[in-house]
């Protein structure tokens with residue numbers, strides 16, 4: 001992801017994302033309801049209903065990447081929200097109370113729709129935001145799949161999707177359009193297919209595309225999934241990846257090792273990490289995070305299929321499943337080692353990593369390392385400590 | 399027995415609870431199923447013939463947890479897990495973890511990996527309770543859990559068994575509520591500290607033994623507590639997840655405060671309502687859960703927590719509110735600002751205290767409680 005090696009498509013993405021925020025602002029002006037949603041959320045239902053879905057987590061990631069998470073968080077902290085909370089939530093809450101908006105003003109919700117597959121922080125953040133903005137809040141509740149997916153939880157989710165459809169109908173004053181939903185689901189399928197083909201190119205040796213590129217190019221699959229824009233974008237990116245392959249342009253100059261990385265990156269240090277890995281000839285090739293957007297919907301059973309896709313995500317799975325998933329990725333991408341990020345912000349993904357590290361090492365024989373930091377807040381980032389840990393890990397690779 | 403003897407019996411039992419349970423196990427030959435926090439349907443575990451044992455955290459041994467769980471996990475879960483790692487929960491035959499937050503959700507797999515037990519289950523309670531889907535799902539989840547308990551015991555659990563357990567638990571809650579109201583009327587007769595010690599005892603004692611002693615205590619208290627001393631006391635509400643450390647109640651006692659309500663998992667919230675004794679018992683358990691006092695793990699749309707708290711405070715004529723929060727308890731932290739604001743609006747002073755199992759400084763705690771009590775008491 002070094003500067004000179006940047007993808008041409010990056011320009012297109014910047015345009016697309018600027019457009020996304022502009023559309024949100026415009027929606028507000030034109031009286032189109034803005035619905036806050038969470039990253040792992042059946043957003044297809046909203047696009048089909050003509051609502052504008054807004055991702056405050058994306059706002060949080062942006063604040064992290066622009067190194068202002070601390071600044072926004074401190075505003076939340078003066079109110080009594082502590083810095084132990086998820087940094088995305090702190091940034092969102094901080095921005096609500098702040099006078100200065102270093103990443104632009106978070107768009108005010110007309111309604112808040114939250115799915116808790118990912119974590120328990122989102123519902124609590126959305127509840128607080130619902131009180132602040134005085135907007136109705138709806139929780140799509142997804143109990144953890146502890147063993148295998150079962151009918152009970154699936155039916156519960158489907159029932160709630162129906163409840164949500166009624167809730168949306170009340171807001172829009174129109175009967176729900178299931179034909180439109182089919183179209184949106186097909187667009188989502190296509191964008192996810194393209195996105196995963198791009199991600200898969202990281203398995204080639206040497207590879208034209210890696211995890212840090214994926215972090216950079218993932219915003220549209222999160223926010224624009226279900227629209228033609230996402231499809232156009234990932235088609236362009238896919239073409240560029242193919243073109244690079246033909247020309248022999250690779251993600252890093254001298255790829256010697258492939259690495260698995262868990263999970264969200266340290267946003268304000270994205271370049272620092274990618275350079276550090278590249279300097280050691282190590283390409284991070286996969287992460288369950290960037291690979292989460294791999295939905296495949298059955299248009300004939302839209303609600304059931306939405307329920308399966310969204311509840312069976314790794315974020316809603318337990319200890320053993322997650323270990324196996326990581327190992328599967330490691331095998332598929334033929335990695336030489338793995339790095340697990342114990343992210344202080346994200347307890348559901350950090351808790352368990354110490355044991356998982358041991359189990360994965362035992363099962364695969366691969367070297368691995370766990371480091372502690374925060375995905376957005378540099379107050380919890382010790383460059384020396386992280387560097388020392390990773391250097392030791394790189395030594396084990398060779 | 400007289401009041402003081404009964405109270406010491408309960409205090410000794412909670413101080414020495416490992417020994418108490420081990421002895422119970424030896425004499426009865428029964429099985430003990432542990433649980434975390436208090437939303438787990440104990441009635442169902444009891445109906446299966448097992449003794450539901452509430453794990454309440456501890457003050458020592460947390461460093462053992464570091465290899466498994468980050469030190470920014472809450473100390474209730476860390477110190478409860480520490481007990482298991484130290485071998486101090488070896489009397490357990492099983493464990494049920496209710497998934498109420500990310501920490502409980504994730505520790506379940508870690509616990510099972512590090513200290514497996516013959517029966518390990520999650521209680522996947524719904525985290526929205528306002529829509530019809532929640533009840534249907536919860537009845538299904540209770541049925542699933544019942545199935546797991548049946549597998550473990552080897553026979554079916556009958557509705558009759560569940561109904562009997564529900565009555566037993568109801569009678570226990572009634573006794574504790576009776577003592578709670580005696581405490582409200584006459585805190586000198588049963589102090590804050592002793593009242594909450596009784597509720598803690600309820601988590602770690604078989605109901606049959608517990609109820610027997612509680613009945614004696616109610617009789618003794620009714621004799622001892624003829625007059626009312628409540629008028630001279632400052633009325634307080636405590637809001638938080640669990641009461642920790644118990645010493646805070648001593649400080650409130652010393653400063654002339656009486657706790658008249660709470661939304662704590664091991665306080666009033668644990669005993670406040672009964673389970674319906676008619677109709678389908680699993681449906682009754684589901685309705686009970688759905689209508690419980692809101693807590694941080696889920697705020698309800700129809701009865702938001704801050705409204706509940708404000709209502710409780712005005713109903714109980716509380717003069718002050720203490721937010722007793724465990725460090726790193728995220729769900730409490732998300733609610734704090736708005737709850738605090740809700741009390742500001744009605745001019746009830748609040749104090750937030752952050753504590754940690756095994757990490758609270760008692761001197762500081764005592765000073766802060768005392769200062770707050772002087773401030774609140776001064777306003778009467």
Ligand code: SF4
Nearest residue numbers: 086118119121345346
């Ligand atoms: S980073 Fe983790 S805790 Fe924060 S919103 Fe995302 S999944 Fe939830």
